[in-house]
Amino acid sequence: MFSRLVNMDRRYVFILVALAVIIPMLFSVSLPVSISEPTQNLYDYIENLPKGSTIMLAFDYGPSSLAELNPMARALLIQCFRKGVNVVALTLYADGTTLASTLIKEVAEEMNAIDGEDYVFLGFRPGATQVILGMGTEIAGVFETDLSGKPLSEIPMMKDIVNYDQIDLLVDLASSATPDAWIIYANVQYNLKIGAGVTGVMISQMFPYLQTGQLVGLMSGILGAAEYENLVGMPAKGMQWINVESFVHLLVVLLVVIGNIAYFAHRSREET
Amino acid sequence: MDLIGIWVAAFLTLCIYSFLYRDNPLYRFAEHLFVGISVGYGIVLSIHQGFLPLAWKPFWEAITFKDPSGLWVIIPIAFGLLFFARLSPKHTWLIRYPIAVLIGYGSGIAIPNVLRANIFEQTRGTLQPFGKMTETIAANGDTIPALSTFEIFGAILMVIGVICTLTYFFFSVEHRGPIKGLSKVGIAFLMIGFGSAFGNTVMGRVALLIQRVDFLMFDWIASFGTIFNSIF
Known part of the structure; x- marks a missing residue:
C-alpha cells in the first residue's frame, strides 16, 4: 500500500486539489477570519486621516497577480471614497494600466466618486526609480497628464498637490520588489509614509520593514485582502476565496503528512 | 462583446491547465500567445x-x-x-557610454539610500526594543509602557537569530567550535524563514487557482445560460 502511495501518479493530487477548490465554492462555506496587526495598522492609519487627505495608490502588478491584489485594491478604494480621502493612482507596471483603470472606474461608480475630484489615475511611466524620485520633486514633471490626457494643472483635485509633501500615505499593491523601491527612494529620501499590500510570495520579504516602522501596515496575500474586506465591512471575493483556501491548505497539510508516513514506511520496509 | 471575452479567457485558461495532464499543443499555443501579447502590450504602452x-x-x-x-x-x-x-560590430564600443552613465547614476542614487533603508534602519529596528525594557518618559512627557515578557523574549530571539544567521554567512573564518554551533543555529533560523516563505507561496499560488476556478464556474458556466436564452 505504501509503495503504491509513494509511486502514485501526481495527477491524482491535482484532482484532489481541484475538488478541494470546487466543493467549498459550490457550498459557500464561511469560516471566521481574525484580523492581523499589520492589516489593522494600515486600516487604522487611513481611517485616522482627516477628510480631504490624499493617498497615493500604486497598482504595481499585472494580470498574473490580480487574484490576490485586486480584492485589496477594491477594499482600499472603498475605504478612501467612503471617508472622503482623495486617491492619486498610478502604476509602475505597463501591464497594470488597464487593470487599474477598470477597477478604479468600477469602484468609483459604485461609491459615486468623481474622476478629477475624488480620484485621479495618472497611468504608467517606465523607469520605476526615476518615476519615484521625480515625483518627489514634482508629480507633474513625471506625469504631465492623467491617463486620459488631461493636463494635471486642469484637474481640480491636483490643484494643491505638487509632490510627496501633499501626500499623506502611499500604498503599494505589489507583485514584485516595488515596495523596496518605494521605501528606499520615497521613504528614505522624501520621508513619505508607506503601506503595502503584497502577494503571498513576498510576505516574508516585507516583515523586516514592519518592525522598523518603514511600513505603516501590510496586507498579506489573499488573507490580507479578506481581512481588509472585513474591516471595511464589505465582504467580497477576498472573503469568499480565503474560505476556499483554508480547505486547500487542510488538504496540503494532510498530503504532506500522508506523503511523509508513506515515504518512511516504504523506506523502512525496503531496508528490512 | 463581454461574452466573446469570457469564452476566449475560458478557452485559454483551460488550454493552460491542460498542461497538468501532459504537455500538448494547446498549452504551447496559449503560452506563446501570452508571451507575445505581454511583450507587444508592454512595448506599445512604453511608447505611448x-x-x-x-x-x-x-x-x-x-x-x-x-x-x-x-x-x-x-x-x-x-x-x-x-x-x-551594439548592432554594428564596428561601433559596439560606443555602448560603453550609456552603460557608464546608467551604472554611475544608478549606484550614486542607490548606495546611500539602500544603506540607510536596509542596513541602518534594520539594525536600529533590531536593537530598538532593548531601549523599551522598562517604562520610559518620552520628550513630550508621555509615558511609554515597558515591553511585555513575550515582547522581550521576541526581541532577544531576534538578536540571536540575526547574529547566528550572519555568522553562517561569515566565511572569513573556518566554521569550527563555537562558530560552527552559531552557524548551525543560523541554519535553523534560515530554515524557519524558508518554511514561512514556502507556506506563503503556497497560499499565493492556490489563490491564483481559486480565482480561475471562480471565473470558470461563475462567469463562463453562467454564460451558457445567456447563450441558451438568446437562442431559444
Missing part, C-alpha cells in the same frame, strides 16, 4: 506613456520652435540611441 510624452513631444516642440526649452532632451535621446551601437 514613456517615449512619446517624455522624449518625442518635447523634442518635436523644440525643433518646430513651439517650446525651445525642450531641446535638452536631445542629450538623453542621443545617449539612449547609443545602445543600438
Whole structure:
C-alpha cells in the first residue's frame, strides 16, 4: 500500500486539489477570519486621516497577480471614497494600466466618486526609480497628464498637490520588489509614509520593514485582502476565496503528512 | 462583446491547465500567445506613456520652435540611441557610454539610500526594543509602557537569530567550535524563514487557482445560460 502511495501518479493530487477548490465554492462555506496587526495598522492609519487627505495608490502588478491584489485594491478604494480621502493612482507596471483603470472606474461608480475630484489615475511611466524620485520633486514633471490626457494643472483635485509633501500615505499593491523601491527612494529620501499590500510570495520579504516602522501596515496575500474586506465591512471575493483556501491548505497539510508516513514506511520496509 | 471575452479567457485558461495532464499543443499555443501579447502590450504602452510624452513631444516642440526649452532632451535621446551601437560590430564600443552613465547614476542614487533603508534602519529596528525594557518618559512627557515578557523574549530571539544567521554567512573564518554551533543555529533560523516563505507561496499560488476556478464556474458556466436564452 505504501509503495503504491509513494509511486502514485501526481495527477491524482491535482484532482484532489481541484475538488478541494470546487466543493467549498459550490457550498459557500464561511469560516471566521481574525484580523492581523499589520492589516489593522494600515486600516487604522487611513481611517485616522482627516477628510480631504490624499493617498497615493500604486497598482504595481499585472494580470498574473490580480487574484490576490485586486480584492485589496477594491477594499482600499472603498475605504478612501467612503471617508472622503482623495486617491492619486498610478502604476509602475505597463501591464497594470488597464487593470487599474477598470477597477478604479468600477469602484468609483459604485461609491459615486468623481474622476478629477475624488480620484485621479495618472497611468504608467517606465523607469520605476526615476518615476519615484521625480515625483518627489514634482508629480507633474513625471506625469504631465492623467491617463486620459488631461493636463494635471486642469484637474481640480491636483490643484494643491505638487509632490510627496501633499501626500499623506502611499500604498503599494505589489507583485514584485516595488515596495523596496518605494521605501528606499520615497521613504528614505522624501520621508513619505508607506503601506503595502503584497502577494503571498513576498510576505516574508516585507516583515523586516514592519518592525522598523518603514511600513505603516501590510496586507498579506489573499488573507490580507479578506481581512481588509472585513474591516471595511464589505465582504467580497477576498472573503469568499480565503474560505476556499483554508480547505486547500487542510488538504496540503494532510498530503504532506500522508506523503511523509508513506515515504518512511516504504523506506523502512525496503531496508528490512 | 463581454461574452466573446469570457469564452476566449475560458478557452485559454483551460488550454493552460491542460498542461497538468501532459504537455500538448494547446498549452504551447496559449503560452506563446501570452508571451507575445505581454511583450507587444508592454512595448506599445512604453511608447505611448514613456517615449512619446517624455522624449518625442518635447523634442518635436523644440525643433518646430513651439517650446525651445525642450531641446535638452536631445542629450538623453542621443545617449539612449547609443545602445543600438551594439548592432554594428564596428561601433559596439560606443555602448560603453550609456552603460557608464546608467551604472554611475544608478549606484550614486542607490548606495546611500539602500544603506540607510536596509542596513541602518534594520539594525536600529533590531536593537530598538532593548531601549523599551522598562517604562520610559518620552520628550513630550508621555509615558511609554515597558515591553511585555513575550515582547522581550521576541526581541532577544531576534538578536540571536540575526547574529547566528550572519555568522553562517561569515566565511572569513573556518566554521569550527563555537562558530560552527552559531552557524548551525543560523541554519535553523534560515530554515524557519524558508518554511514561512514556502507556506506563503503556497497560499499565493492556490489563490491564483481559486480565482480561475471562480471565473470558470461563475462567469463562463453562467454564460451558457445567456447563450441558451438568446437562442431559444
